[in-house]
Amino acid sequence: MSIDNERQNRRGWFTACARLAVLGGCAAGSAVLLSREGECHASVACDQCGKLPGCGLPQALSVKGHLRGTSNGK
Numbered sequence: 001m002s003i004d005n006e007r008q009n010r011r012g013w014f015t016a017c018a019r020l021a022v023l024g025g026c027a028a029g030s031a032v033l034l035s036r037e038g039e040c041h042a043s044v045a046c047d048q049c050g051k052l053p054g055c056g057l058p059q060a061l062s063v064k065g066h067l068r069g070t071s072n073g074k
Contacts, residue, residue, distance in 0.1 A: 046063040
């Protein structure tokens with residue numbers, strides 16, 4: 001094996017390791033974001049939150065039901 005071939009193999013190995021590290025970081029970041037799905041980090045009350053129409057958390061569902069009830073004149 002020549003020195004140029006050996007350098008190319010070593011460079012390829014480092015490149016593959018770097019790609020795997022980036023891929024692992026992306027996977028870990030995605031896992032963290034997906035695990036936070038059931039938590040609310042809003043600093044406002046549900047009825048003032050811009051995400052209320054699409055929110056499925058129990059407290060938001062309760063507020064949506066209450067708002068529907070009051071808007072229908074009940």
